[in-house]
Amino acid sequence: MNWSSWLIWGFVATLALTTIGSASQGLGLTRMNLPYMLGTMFTPSRDKSTLYGTVVHFFSGWLFSLVYVLIFQSLGHAGWWPGALLGLLHAGFVLTVFMSLLPSIHPRMASEQHGPDAQNMLEPPGFLALNYGMRTPLAVLVSHVVFGMILGAFYRLV
Amino acid sequence: MCSRIGTLQFRTRESGYERQEHSSLAKEQVGPAIRIEALRNAGLLAASPTFSNFIYLDVVTPKIQDYGVIGDCRSAALISKYGSIEFLCWPRFDSRSIFAAILDRQKGGFWSIAPEEPFSSSFEYIPETNVLQTSFHCGSGTALLTDLIPVRAEAQKRKLLVPDHELIRRLECTAGELRIGIRFHPRAQYGLSEVRIRERGKLGLQMEVGRGVYWLRSAVSLRIGRGCAETSVVMKRGDVLRFSFTYAEQSPMPLPALGGEIDETIAASVAWWRNWTAQCKYSGPYRAAVLRSALALKLLTYSPSGAVVAAATASLPERIGGGLNWDYRYCWLRDASLTIRALLGLGYIAEAQCFLTWLLHATSITQPQLRVLYTVFGQEGPKEKYPPLEGYCGSQPVRIGNAARHQLQLDIYGEVIDAAAQYAGLAGRFDRVTQRVLIKIGKFVAQHWDQPDEGIWEPRSGRANNTHSRLMCWTALDRLLALGQKNYIQNLPKDLFRRERDRIRDQIETRAWNEALQSYASTLDGNGMDAALLRLSWYGLESGDSLRMMRTEQAIRQSLGCGNDLLYRYERKPQEGAFGVCGFWGVEQLALSGRLNEAIRAFENLLTYQSDLGLYSEEIDPHTGDALGNIPQAFTHVGLISAALTLHERMQGTPHPAVKVGADVNASGSEQPQ
Numbered sequence: 001m002n003w004s005s006w007l008i009w010g011f012v013a014t015l016a017l018t019t020i021g022s023a024s025q026g027l028g029l030t031r032m033n034l035p036y037m038l039g040t041m042f043t044p045s046r047d048k049s050t051l052y053g054t055v056v057h058f059f060s061g062w063l064f065s066l067v068y069v070l071i072f073q074s075l076g077h078a079g080w081w082p083g084a085l086l087g088l089l090h091a092g093f094v095l096t097v098f099m100s101l102l103p104s105i106h107p108r109m110a111s112e113q114h115g116p117d118a119q120n121m122l123e124p125p126g127f128l129a130l131n132y133g134m135r136t137p138l139a140v141l142v143s144h145v146v147f148g149m150i151l152g153a154f155y156r157l158v
Numbered sequence: 159m160c161s162r163i164g165t166l167q168f169r170t171r172e173s174g175y176e177r178q179e180h181s182s183l184a185k186e187q188v189g190p191a192i193r194i195e196a197l198r199n200a201g202l203l204a205a206s207p208t209f210s211n212f213i214y215l216d217v218v219t220p221k222i223q224d225y226g227v228i229g230d231c232r233s234a235a236l237i238s239k240y241g242s243i244e245f246l247c248w249p250r251f252d253s254r255s256i257f258a259a260i261l262d263r264q265k266g267g268f269w270s271i272a273p274e275e276p277f278s279s280s281f282e283y284i285p286e287t288n289v290l291q292t293s294f295h296c297g298s299g300t301a302l303l304t305d306l307i308p309v310r311a312e313a314q315k316r317k318l319l320v321p322d323h324e325l326i327r328r329l330e331c332t333a334g335e336l337r338i339g340i341r342f343h344p345r346a347q348y349g350l351s352e353v354r355i356r357e358r359g360k361l362g363l364q365m366e367v368g369r370g371v372y373w374l375r376s377a378v379s380l381r382i383g384r385g386c387a388e389t390s391v392v393m394k395r396g397d398v399l400r401f402s403f404t405y406a407e408q409s410p411m412p413l414p415a416l417g418g419e420i421d422e423t424i425a426a427s428v429a430w431w432r433n434w435t436a437q438c439k440y441s442g443p444y445r446a447a448v449l450r451s452a453l454a455l456k457l458l459t460y461s462p463s464g465a466v467v468a469a470a471t472a473s474l475p476e477r478i479g480g481g482l483n484w485d486y487r488y489c490w491l492r493d494a495s496l497t498i499r500a501l502l503g504l505g506y507i508a509e510a511q512c513f514l515t516w517l518l519h520a521t522s523i524t525q526p527q528l529r530v531l532y533t534v535f536g537q538e539g540p541k542e543k544y545p546p547l548e549g550y551c552g553s554q555p556v557r558i559g560n561a562a563r564h565q566l567q568l569d570i571y572g573e574v575i576d577a578a579a580q581y582a583g584l585a586g587r588f589d590r591v592t593q594r595v596l597i598k599i600g601k602f603v604a605q606h607w608d609q610p611d612e613g614i615w616e617p618r619s620g621r622a623n624n625t626h627s628r629l630m631c632w633t634a635l636d637r638l639l640a641l642g643q644k645n646y647i648q649n650l651p652k653d654l655f656r657r658e659r660d661r662i663r664d665q666i667e668t669r670a671w672n673e674a675l676q677s678y679a680s681t682l683d684g685n686g687m688d689a690a691l692l693r694l695s696w697y698g699l700e701s702g703d704s705l706r707m708m709r710t711e712q713a714i715r716q717s718l719g720c721g722n723d724l725l726y727r728y729e730r731k732p733q734e735g736a737f738g739v740c741g742f743w744g745v746e747q748l749a750l751s752g753r754l755n756e757a758i759r760a761f762e763n764l765l766t767y768q769s770d771l772g773l774y775s776e777e778i779d780p781h782t783g784d785a786l787g788n789i790p791q792a793f794t795h796v797g798l799i800s801a802a803l804t805l806h807e808r809m810q811g812t813p814h815p816a817v818k819v820g821a822d823v824n825a826s827g828s829e830q831p832q
Contacts, residue, residue: 025408028369033409044319115360116413121319123411
């Protein structure tokens with residue numbers, strides 16, 4: 001396990017992931033705003049939630065990169081295409097499992113079964129997060145594949 | 159459900175512009191034609207403003223003054239007094255529309271909530287707010303519809319999870335029992351794109367349009383058709399229906415709950431507006447009209463930048479059926495001086511500061527040259543486009559964007575600097591950047607004042623040596639010299655400014671004065687009339703009671719007066735409507751000339767032209783009193799406020815406002831400044 005290589009390239013990959021996510025919103029590809037969604041778990045304040053969520057999202061990304069690195073170590077091989085493949089799996093997990101679980105674990109998110117109330121108001125993502133725009137799956141896939149490719153291409157096993 | 163009916167109109171005396179159906183298709187396909195006939199036979203259509211929800215939109219285009227406006231200092235919606243939202247653009251004033259039936263009854267899109275049986279209606283604002291209430295009266299019962307775009311204190315918004323953009327409608331049956339029709343017909347991009355509505359269970363109806371998403375939530379289930387959702391419900395006394403329509407672009411939407419939370423939001427908005435109006439320091443005799451104008455002005459303010467848009471709408475005609483249809487959802491610098499005068503005079507210092515900051519810094523891209531108009535963030539206004547809409551009562555073309563953006567209007571330099579001069583007393587010395595900006599603008603004026611320009615009225619016919627533009631260039635240099643005298647600005651090129659200012663005065667006094675007419679003329683060496691010449695006394699180049707000014711006023715009233723103290727802005731054939739703000743300029747000239755009683759009478763005459771809600775559009779039809787042009791119009795409302803302030807100042811014997819800010823001012827009834 002090459003700790004310094006993980007720290008550096010995990011940081012860079014997370015930076016790329018966050019930047020692509022923000023750019024996708026700015027370009028109108030998706031309204032999925034993971035920092036905001038994570039931040040509103042802690043506070044309803046829009047300003048604070050975006051700040052908190054960005055920090056949480058960044059460190060989660062960094063931590064997730066450790067999982068990638070451990071997989072590379074166990075395979076004994078790192079490269080852009082295994083990284084891209086892992087990114088694809090990661091995006092698939094986020095879009096299907098995490099997004100469907102989110103309304104049950106998020107303290108401020110509404111669900112399609114119960115509708116919004118005074119406490120749970122945030123629009124739920126729906127299947128593949130399509131409620132946040134038809135191109136949301138594409139934006140999520142691209143950002144995570146790039147995340148995996150950067151890690152795979154630049155992480156050094158030893 | 160949308161009917162296809164032709165576009166021939168004729169005016170009905172009471173109720174608006176009736177649409178005469180002339181398409182054979184319409185008779186076969188839609189019920190409205192039959193209902194129109196039935197109503198005509200029953201004498202309802204011609205005799206009184208009584209319609210049912212399901213025929214109103216197809217047969218009647220309300221008069222412009224029969225629209226109310228709601229807003230949140232970011233966007234605005236127009237609602238007819240028949241309960242139909244017919245203009246709404248999100249996320250900001252100049253965005254593309256989601257409802258625009260006011261510009262095209264078939265394609266534009268609307269959201270109507272009204273009784274299905276014949277009704278009469280009236281509307282009013284909850285006092286001291288921009289929250290609109292429409293009362294429906296039917297044979298079987300009555301209902302009250304409350305419409306608002308919620309406003310909240312910034313501190314409150316930071317604490318709560320709230321939608322970025324929301325419009326709330328709350329309908330309560332107040333007596334008897336009645337069947338209410340709800341017709342929700344959104345159309346994107348000025349009616350050019352149909353909107354796909356998706357049912358999302360208990361979350362509501364979702365509509366994805368471009369990069370954004372709209373949600374409609376209500377407790378009643380709506381039947382979804384192609385691009386529309388409709389239903390009808392029977393309501394009994396005490397029943398309440400609540401609707402929340404929201405929009406988001408960049409993040410997941412907080413979807414508001416529909417119960418008592420909606421009522422709390424309404425109460426919070428009412429409290430917010432009342433708190434704002436309570437800060438108004440005007441204590442004169444016209445408080446109701448002044449407050450309504452202040453509320454209209456606040457509603458037209460774009461809070462995130464401090465800009466004030468000229469009006470909330472686009473392409474409402476200055477001549478019904480004609481081509482004078484302009485998009486006013488941008489910020490015109492020509493309104494600057496009067497806007498600051500209005501805000502400061504009423505005690506809204508923070509708004510004045512934000513507006514001045516916007517004026518000086520948002521325009522920095524083009525300084526020292528100033529453009530005629532900017533977007534709310536100081537970008538160049540968009541170029542003109544012509545969406546294929548039928549226009550209000552067939553008034554074509556419908557214009558989106560504004561071609562005046564590249565005109566040369568030298569008057570705006572004086573407007574901006576006079577605005578800064580009015581604010582200067584509160585700011586103390588300007589910071590160095592602001593000083594440099596003002597000096598740069600002054601130097602530009604000193605170098606360019608002696609050239610033809612399009613002038614304040616933005617004719618599309620070319621440039622001329624406009625007297626009013628010269629007046630405003632004189633004002634720019636005079637105010638800068640005054641700011642230098644008071645040490646608000648340092649390192650002013652005083653000799654240059656003084657020399658050029660005096661040259662402008664000399665030119666106006668010699669070449670703009672027409673001896674044969676015994677009046678100032680609209681252009682140098684010309685003989686035309688222009689109501690903007692009434693500003694000669696307001697800015698202090700002439701004294702209000704000087705012989706020249708009195709004769710100029712007389713000549714203007716003779717050639718541009720159209721009865722009851724209304725004034726056309728200039729000579730034009732065929733004439734358009736009387737220009738709202740010009741009437742108020744006439745009031746101020748009367749007051750500044752010492753004829754206070756005449757000024758009061760004229761002001762009160764002009765107040766009779768406000769809509770039922772106290773709103774003014776840009777122009778007034780002098781024959782019918784109908785509003786013409788975009789509504790509500792900031793220029794007219796700041797004109798009203800300024801006139802009310804001048805009357806009050808004169809009643810109290812306080813000096814002419816130009817005395818405080820000018821260096822070489824001819825002011826009547828007050829001492830000349832040092």
